[in-house]
Amino acid sequence: MKTKIYQTPSHPDANLKQYILGYTVSVLFTLSAFFLVKNTVFTRNVLEYVVASLAISQFIIQIVFFLHLFNERNPRFRLLVFLLMLAIVLILVVGSLWIMANLNHNMTLPSQIRYMNNQGGGF
Amino acid sequence: MLYFASFFLGKLNRHAIPTDMVTLGAAVSIVLGLIFGAILITYFHKWKYLWKEWLTSVDHKKIGIMYIIVAVLMLIRGGVDALMLRGQQATSVGVHHGYLSSSTFAQVFSAHGTIMIFFAAMGLMFGIINLVLPLQIGSRDVAFPFMNLTSFWLFVAGMVLVNVSLGIGDFSAAGWLAYPPLSELRYSPTVGVDYWIWSLEIAGIGSLLSGVNFFTTILKTRAPGMSLTKMPMFAWSVLCTTSLIIFAFPILTVTLTLLYLDRTMGMHFFTAAAGGNMMMYVNLIWAWGHPEVYILILPAFGIFSEIVATFSHKRLFGYRTMVGALVSITVLSFTVWLHHFFTMGAGADVNGFFGIMTMVIAIPTGVKIFNWLFTMYKGRIKFSQSMLWFFGFVGLFTVGGVAGVILAMPPADFQLHNSLFLVAHFHTMIVGGVLFGYFAGLSYWFPKIFGYKLNEKLGRISFYLWFSGFLLAFVPLYILGLLGATRRIDHYSASLGWQPLFIIAGLGVLVIASGVFMMIIQHLVSFINRDKLKDKTGDPWNGKTLEWSVSSPAPFYNFASIPVVHSRDFYWDIKNIIKHEPKEITDVLMPKNSNHAPIIGFISILFGFSMVWHIWWLSLVSLLLIIIVIFNRFNDENPNYLLRAEEIIEIEQSHLRLKES
Numbered sequence: 001m002k003t004k005i006y007q008t009p010s011h012p013d014a015n016l017k018q019y020i021l022g023y024t025v026s027v028l029f030t031l032s033a034f035f036l037v038k039n040t041v042f043t044r045n046v047l048e049y050v051v052a053s054l055a056i057s058q059f060i061i062q063i064v065f066f067l068h069l070f071n072e073r074n075p076r077f078r079l080l081v082f083l084l085m086l087a088i089v090l091i092l093v094v095g096s097l098w099i100m101a102n103l104n105h106n107m108t109l110p111s112q113i114r115y116m117n118n119q120g121g122g123f
Numbered sequence: 124m125l126y127f128a129s130f131f132l133g134k135l136n137r138h139a140i141p142t143d144m145v146t147l148g149a150a151v152s153i154v155l156g157l158i159f160g161a162i163l164i165t166y167f168h169k170w171k172y173l174w175k176e177w178l179t180s181v182d183h184k185k186i187g188i189m190y191i192i193v194a195v196l197m198l199i200r201g202g203v204d205a206l207m208l209r210g211q212q213a214t215s216v217g218v219h220h221g222y223l224s225s226s227t228f229a230q231v232f233s234a235h236g237t238i239m240i241f242f243a244a245m246g247l248m249f250g251i252i253n254l255v256l257p258l259q260i261g262s263r264d265v266a267f268p269f270m271n272l273t274s275f276w277l278f279v280a281g282m283v284l285v286n287v288s289l290g291i292g293d294f295s296a297a298g299w300l301a302y303p304p305l306s307e308l309r310y311s312p313t314v315g316v317d318y319w320i321w322s323l324e325i326a327g328i329g330s331l332l333s334g335v336n337f338f339t340t341i342l343k344t345r346a347p348g349m350s351l352t353k354m355p356m357f358a359w360s361v362l363c364t365t366s367l368i369i370f371a372f373p374i375l376t377v378t379l380t381l382l383y384l385d386r387t388m389g390m391h392f393f394t395a396a397a398g399g400n401m402m403m404y405v406n407l408i409w410a411w412g413h414p415e416v417y418i419l420i421l422p423a424f425g426i427f428s429e430i431v432a433t434f435s436h437k438r439l440f441g442y443r444t445m446v447g448a449l450v451s452i453t454v455l456s457f458t459v460w461l462h463h464f465f466t467m468g469a470g471a472d473v474n475g476f477f478g479i480m481t482m483v484i485a486i487p488t489g490v491k492i493f494n495w496l497f498t499m500y501k502g503r504i505k506f507s508q509s510m511l512w513f514f515g516f517v518g519l520f521t522v523g524g525v526a527g528v529i530l531a532m533p534p535a536d537f538q539l540h541n542s543l544f545l546v547a548h549f550h551t552m553i554v555g556g557v558l559f560g561y562f563a564g565l566s567y568w569f570p571k572i573f574g575y576k577l578n579e580k581l582g583r584i585s586f587y588l589w590f591s592g593f594l595l596a597f598v599p600l601y602i603l604g605l606l607g608a609t610r611r612i613d614h615y616s617a618s619l620g621w622q623p624l625f626i627i628a629g630l631g632v633l634v635i636a637s638g639v640f641m642m643i644i645q646h647l648v649s650f651i652n653r654d655k656l657k658d659k660t661g662d663p664w665n666g667k668t669l670e671w672s673v674s675s676p677a678p679f680y681n682f683a684s685i686p687v688v689h690s691r692d693f694y695w696d697i698k699n700i701i702k703h704e705p706k707e708i709t710d711v712l713m714p715k716n717s718n719h720a721p722i723i724g725f726i727s728i729l730f731g732f733s734m735v736w737h738i739w740w741l742s743l744v745s746l747l748l749i750i751i752v753i754f755n756r757f758n759d760e761n762p763n764y765l766l767r768a769e770e771i772i773e774i775e776q777s778h779l780r781l782k783e784s
């Protein structure tokens with residue numbers, strides 16, 4: 001009998017079908033976003049929301065079909081780590097936006113803010 | 124002609140050789156040291172042994188030892204830098220301008236910070252984790268042994284790049300975190316900042332891989348029965364540290380890449396032109412930088428938890444609150460990064476929020492201090508050298524922590540920011556906290572790795588030298604900081620009256636240096652007396668965790684048969700009940716040594732060097748080579764070999780005979 005020093009990771013619950021399905025849907029979402037931008041179907045305002053929601057749906061598809069976060073057996077380390085990652089990314093992104101907005105607010109003259117706003121740039 | 128030279132050599136030309144005596148002297152002495160070492164190895168015919176047994180070994184204990192050797196060398200180099208800085212500050216007053224030019228001084232303090240954090244402290248940390256962690260959780264190796272060796276070699280590659288900058292080109296003079304706009308091409312036109320960027324990029328990727336590796340090791344390869352709540356506290360601290368590494372180091376990698384793009388491709392991420400913002404760099408680098416501080420200190424907390432319980436002969440007080448404190452520090456350490464730039468223009472809301480979060484994170488840390496004290500309460504405390512480091516730590520860390528809470532108040536920080544008070548604060552945390560913790564751990568686990576104990580008396584003398592030297596070196600800095608002395612100062616007016624304090628601080632560094640010297644003597648003396656200090660039992664301190672259940676030094680396969688764990692301080696609970704339980708010993712699949720990892724490390728040096736000097740063809744070639752080497756390794760059909768049960772039984776029986784003699 002051999003004892004292995006470490007276990008090679010295995011995904012008993014992941015099958016080829018899921019990967020193909022996930023891949024096809026992801027490609028479809030990407031292509032449709034590209035199509036919508038190329039051919040002006042929506043106004044710019046609406047377009048931004050549509051593309052963003054396409055991106056987010058693709059993100060969820062990949063979590064479900066590639067990372068298999070929701071069908072793992074206990075203990076759910078992958079899900080736990082994923083949630084921690086989400087929390088930290090949120091803290092960093094929201095925190096950075098807040099900090100950068102606030103820094104410029106206190107470092108910039110009102111006339112400059114007006115100038116920057118006219119240029120269409122964010123912070 | 125000129126075109127060909129610039130194609131083949133990039134920015135590299137004969138002006139890259141430094142001309143000032145200090146840098147040249149340092150470069151020459153490093154080269155001479157390397158040649159001397161090479162001659163010694165050749166004379167004793169040890170090249171083959173070195174390559175086969177060490178440089179290509181995937182045994183986590185050997186990798187740990189190599190980490191520690193590199194880290195100690197870097198600690199000494201960083202210490203020499205510190206002596207140079209204090210020497211300059213003690214003499215450069217009034218009409219005297221010291222012996223260092225301003226630009227050399229700036230390079231030295233940048234190198235000191237970079238080397239101490241990335242190559243001394245991180246190296247010691249990964250060294251100790253490698254030595255102890257798999258043994259402690261009852262595993263035969265880490266989850267990915269080959270990746271572990273690769274991480275080590277990437278760490279070495281980064282270290283080599285920092286030191287190459289002494290002899291070819293120059294090093295960054297922009298401080299250890301290289302804030303733009305100073306670090307942008309316009310104000311730092313030489314290759315110094317590029318050396319800084321690429322040594323940290325490469326070493327940082329090594330750290331990230333190590334983080335992933337140990338995280339997986341803890342979650343996947345624990346001994347059967349060892350649930351997370353039965354896991355030793357050191358393993359818990361490593362779990363928290365590695366999750367910080369996994370989430371923090373990518374930020375560093377991306378930030379440095381953006382800075383490099385600014386410098387080479389003329390982009391504007393961190394310049395004031397074209398919509399860039401240098402504050403974004405400060406924001407990002409501290410989003411990594413603050414967790415980094417906790418990456419270093421959490422393993423030290425874990426080490427103290429093991430040592431205090433063992434040497435008090437008591438179970439750890441408040442295991443659950445200890446775990447809770449570790450986990451909350453892990454999460455909270457991502458919510459405080461702004462306290463490094465309170466003074467850079469943020470409003471009261473932002474400063475107030477991050478100030479309060481910083482004070483909040485002091486609470487779990489305080490919980491841990493009290494838990495250690497309660498662990499000692501009514502215990503039979505053995506005042507070993509490891510415990511002395513702990514006592515030194517409690518005093519210094521508490522004082523440094525209080526200084527930190529003072530700095531966490533934005534109004535106070537406006538006064539103290541950028542002063543030597545801050546420098547004194549973080550040195551108290553990193554020397555008195557991190558380094559003392561690692562020293563305690565090294566003296567505690569030394570017999571497990573080398574098979575003999577360290578001389579106690581010399582260890583104590585070394586501790587007292589370190590401790591008194593630390594006070595001498597840093598109490599003056601607290602005072603100087605309150606008097607208004609800024610950090611990185613290389614000249615000041617005589618009328619300020621600061622010189623005596625700077626001289627005392629310089630003497631303190633000398634006392635610390637004598638403490639390091641005493642450690643070297645301690646290791647020599649212990650090595651000479653290794654037969655007398657031999658640890659025959661494998662359990663010299665009456666330990667409570669699994670690493671003490673195997674022989675000293677630990678066999679290369681760690682455990683003859685994997686133990687089944689039933690309780691928290693498992694070895695304490697069973698060692699007097701079960702004597703020599705007849706174990707079923709089977710064949711074991713062990714990972715083979717790998718030539719690939721050192722080769723990847725070597726090519727990474729070439730890659731970093733070519734990125735620094737813009738030798739693009741070499742960057743491409745070396746990147747391709749790395750990919751080829753990795754594929755070559757993946758196509759290896761037999762990365763493992765079979766270790767026969769008979770061989771294990773033979774080694775185990777020789778240990779039993781030693782134990783009974």
Ligand SMILES: [Cu+2]
Pocket residue numbers: 412413416459460462463
């Ligand atoms: Cu911080």
